[in-house]
Amino acid sequence: MASPVKVSVVIPAHNESERISDTIKGIQRIPEVSEIIVVDDASTDETANLAEQSGATVIRLTPNMGKGGALNEGITKVTGDIVALLDGDLGSSSSEARALIIPILNNSADMTIAQFPRARKKGGFGLVKNLARAGIRYFTGLESNAPLSGQRAMTRQVLETVTPFASGYGVEVALTIKVARAGFRVLEVPTQMSHSETGRDLKGFMHRGKQFVHVARVLTGCLIKYGLK
Structure with a gap:
């Protein structure tokens, strides 16, 4: 009898003490998940301790390495055949990650990306999202509705092909382009996930x-690597 497929979850987290426990508890309700790794990116609050108390394996980073750097540290410890990447501020809606895992288990996708419901409050003016969508379309031909979504699941083969992850807030766009150009199947999945939203204030615009x-x-970087069409 074949051994069951193992699913790992990696959560990069910086000062997420308000939601990290609920995020982990939500993931623990997903029956297919057997490993949860929280990469505490030099938090100054109780994120790391709360994650440990909730049952996650915690990697503590010093100094702060940013999301891409935290993910690169986390994936060195995963043992799963399928790896999900989730943000620490999802709260109980993290249980929705099962919708990302099932298509990979069923071999109908190699990487899945979560689509979120419409934001509850006004954020930006779509400049970042439109830039990301245009870039993904240009380099891969994919039409992406959730180009900036950090909630993803992928096979071990995809993970090993596209890592290391890009640094900073460009990690998701770079990941989608790498995966699609490598010929893997990308599927966006509607979910009811929610997280902390940035508004139209100074912090949000920054x-x-x-x-x-x-x-x-x-x-x-993609232009330099792949050139103009």
Whole structure:
């Protein structure tokens, strides 16, 4: 009899003490998941301790390495045949990650990406998302509705093919382009996930400004690597 497929979850987290416990508990309700690794990216709150108390394996980083760096550390420890990448602020909606895992178990996709419901409050003006969508379309031909979604699941083969992850907020765009150009099947999956939303305030605009710069940097790198069509 073949051994069961093992599913690992990696959560990069920085100062997510308000939601990390609920995020882990939500994942623990997914029957297929057997390993949860939280990469605490130099948090200054109780994120690491709360994650450990909730039953996750915790990797503590010093200094802060950013999302891409945290993910690169986390994947060195995973043992699963399928690996899901989830944010630490999903809270109980993290249980929706099962919708990302099932298509991979059923061999109908090699990487899945979560689509979120419409945001409850106004955020930016779509500049970052539109740039990311245009870049993915240009380099892969894919039409992406969730180009910036960090909630993903993939096979071990995909993971080993596309790593290391890009640094900063461009990690998701770079990942989609790498996966699609390698010939793997990408599927976006509607979910009811929710997380902390940034609004139209100074903090929100600063965050989206960094996103725009990082995504543009990734796409510039793709131009250098792949050239113009």
